[in-house]
Amino acid sequence: MQTYLVGGAVRDQLLDYPYHERDWVVVGATPQDLLDQGYQQVGKDFPVFLHPESKEEYALARKERKSGTGYHGFICDFGPEVTLEEDLQRRDLTINAMAQDTEGHIVDPYGGQRDLQQRRLRHVSEAFSEDPLRVLRVARFAARYKHLGFRVADDTLALMQHISASGELATLSAERLWVEMARALGERDPGEFFRVLKNCGALPALFDGWDTALSDALLSTLDQALDLGVEARFALSASDMGHSQCRSLCDRLKVPNQASNLALHCARLLPLCKLPDADEALAMLESLDYLRRPEVLGEFLQVARHRGLPSQAAETLARAADALRSITAQALMEQGYKGKALGEALREQRRDTLQRLLSR
Known part of the structure; x- marks a missing residue:
């Protein structure tokens, strides 16, 4: 032995x-x-x-x-x-x-x-093409070692293209797809994972339309987002999708709730968050459940900064959320507000506070 x-x-x-x-x-x-x-x-x-x-x-x-x-x-x-x-x-x-x-x-x-x-990622034998999961594994290794100069060998890429065209990628379970993707998103250059999958035709085979939503500029942004965790990097990768397409992607991959919720928030709200007016800002913060889950707003603003939200705008929204959390129903109840009137007064105070912050 x-x-x-x-x-x-x-x-x-x-x-x-x-x-x-x-x-x-x-x-x-x-x-x-x-x-x-x-x-x-x-x-x-x-x-x-x-x-x-x-x-x-x-x-x-x-x-x-x-x-x-x-x-x-x-x-x-x-x-x-x-x-x-x-x-x-x-x-x-x-x-x-x-x-x-x-x-x-x-x-x-x-x-x-x-x-x-x-610095070459090369298959061992022709048996490589028998396992469709290897397409994602090679792309993940490309993301891990890109900074060391590694690239996929031409003949290996050809086998990956053959697998992508064969339809066998459809046999991979959603859970296994997410495991490989989450690992790749945690690597040094996660954008390279998607570049390799695009080059071998795997992305449209895995989810129709994702390859067009992942522009070269977005992939470069993803590589530079070293401060983001895996969930936020996934949200960033899906941030150029429409809300309905992003939901379909999350359903297809059975993305865990934390990552899918953040991705859906980003797909829907990122186009609206460049210093909105008070009503839009309040609706956005409420959608992000800023009172009960402040960490979600923090992750959203991290992604938004990478998508071009000015630092001043992000800081203003973060300060606004802190200010609104200090406005409670208790003080208004002591003033005699109750029922529907209490809710309206609470919302008006929050709106006025937001208006003052946004106008500075």
Whole structure:
């Protein structure tokens, strides 16, 4: 039985790039061999085990055979007869198909080190085209390593175009699409993720119309939005869509509520927020639920700044929200207001306060 460090940890060590997880492959062993050593089995489709002390994942070497459509359409073969080279061959990119033995020697049967040196994202084999999820994974790696000079190899891009045209992207679950997109949005150059997907025809295959809504200028803005979190970056990426198209996108991808709500706010309200009048500003703040969820307004204004809202306008709206929160119904109730009259008086006070702030 032999154990090898594989995948991202090997790649990022060679790049001198930070990494946080380590994955291992075990060659020449059976599931019982690992169970006898105290490993805990967690895999269902194929045996994956947790180390008894480190809790890192150890997988038995395996091969895959295409058996259907989508990224679930595979049969996995594992056992002590499967070699390390066979296990590495099933991986997506050459830079992810390297291993390191216990003495630190690199096993690189498919030219991963050469592709690291040449800053190239290249597929391991023609089997790449059997898994549509790899289109998004390659785009995500492009977003992670663009600043280091990496680009997708021409022949790999051609395979990605073939997958996009085949219709297999439609077999990917919405949940899996969002996981890959959220990871990409957290990378160094998230705009590159969308550029690669546009270049290979994947964006219109995933959601019709998104490719036209993502202009070159918007993608450049997205790359520069280093202060934004994943939810805000998603909202920024969808900010040139109409409200109904943005809702369709969020429904298609089953985007989590926090991200989808912010994206919908931005799609509807960004065109209105450049120093609006008092009535428009109050309606906007109420739509953003500024009283109960001040953090939503903060994220919205962050996105709005990247879309060209002047800092003065953003600061004015933030100050206005703070001022309006101090206007409570209690003081008006003490003056004798109640019922419908109380609501009207409260709204009028807030409107007057906004008018004074906006006119400065």
